[in-house]
Amino acid sequence: MKKKGTYILIILLLPLIFFTVDFSLAKNNKPPIFAIKTAMYKDGGTKAYQGLGYKVVDYNQMDGRKDVVFISPFINWGEPE
Template structure:
């Protein structure tokens, strides 16, 4: 009986994290902070730009220091939510 309750709570926590983590990362992107629930997959040598991959979303934390189009912001891209426009030279696989 007690073992069933533990498994039930574990399943509930996993389901909540799967659906809440993209929303938390979107809120952080709106404030121009890097994501918490995502894994860095690419680092660029342009000043520190990092591409993160999360569940159902991609976050790009720009930190370009040189060039006429240098930028320092965070872009969030998913199938349902979007914040900002990415540069064309970044690979965005969902």
């Protein structure tokens, strides 16, 4: 029974760890490591990533943005409302 509780704890903590690490990377303008790249745009190299309950956009426009934006229903940071 103790082994089952450990597995449940790991399953609940892993997404939280992924979320926290990718959020802190985005705050430092770095691409995520736990999210999967879903799109690459032809505006200079902007990339979109999808994580567990969040999205990260790594802007690299030729004449524009060059930042990383973290989009989540839990945290409103980087993207205008």
